[in-house]
Amino acid sequence: MDSSILSKAYQKPASNILADVCALAAKMDDVIDLSVGDPNFTTPQPIIEAAFAKTKQGMTHYTAAEGLPELRQAICNFYQEKYQLNYDQSQVLVTVGAEHALFVALEAILDPGDEVIIPEPCFSPYIDQVKIANGTPVIVDGKPEDGFKIDAAEIAKKVTPKTKAIIINTPNNPSGNVMTAEEAKALADLAIKDDLLIFSDEIYSDYVMADKKFTPIAKFAPDNVVIVSGMSKSFAMTGWRIGYLIGPDWLITAANTVNDSVTFTAPTMSQEAALYGLQHHDELVAPIVGAFQKRLNYLQQELPKIDWLDVSPVEGSIYVFADIRATGLGSVDFADQLLKKAGILVVPGLAFGKCGEGFVRIAATQPLDKLQEAVEKMKKLTW
């Protein structure tokens, strides 16, 4: 037997823009890895201890399929306290990461041919998830001249009778934009007018620069918005794999039915960890977010001093999306050469969509001294 037995969709290896650069990086010593979106902190000790204590007490079984009731309630409480949004436990599904949350939700809503509008540059799994659910991704290209803002007017132009949903991400990976309340309201109005769902990926909601504010779009269209979020970024908990979906209870019920055949429940000890984390949100998140703000401020200040590189103001997230068009190189070539010449690994903008060409994503997921070392190395480069 050979690979021809695979589904036609998987017969050819998937194209992975980063794979070659990463393969090369893996063979090199002393690479400064600014590619991964994984905060470099270990999960706060109190979270680890709380999870292990519960595990030792016997929390080693399945939980309810939708998640631990206490955790679902803690998620509701968090949105109530932080954003004055009222949700009932029946509107929350705990999942194995935010990515899984979006996957089961898309699977639950899409029929073949249904369209989902996705502003690019974006977290690339959105596109594949829509396709896996037999939907059609409809791309809205962001514009470098306005910092790749998510623009309701541009999205409106792509709405057809087949459109079911829009996927947005704010604070944004990779652009670092945070939608203003006015921008969010304009998109919410469109969703209400055209009866569309908005999947709002808010995984970076705590990562907002000091002079900016994150306003959840659900404030303006509570019945149309499905929140996708999780513990990975705010709590440096990528490995625990806990995310969640918050939305209309009929969608949560359907998404849970999908998930019955996928993972059934999220890991119990990870749910306990998430529960402790959310109950102590502010004190645990502040030092992590504070460190990232310092790093992003440093990068914003120093990177523009390099004459072949430009950076728009970072509003949030843990990334800088740097403009490298002045080098005359494409983003994949640039990333390859930056690795070979300076031992620095970044993600080509093309990995986030065609409109990301000419840009690279620099993740601030290294300590300040490593970022300083990277910047000093970049300052010496010419193209």
Ligand SMILES: Cc1ncc(COP(=O)(O)O)c(C=O)c1O
């Ligand atoms: C925008 C965005 N959404 C979701 C995820 C994945 O989150 P999780 O680890 O909870 O699956 C990432 C990870 O980088 C991301 O950047």
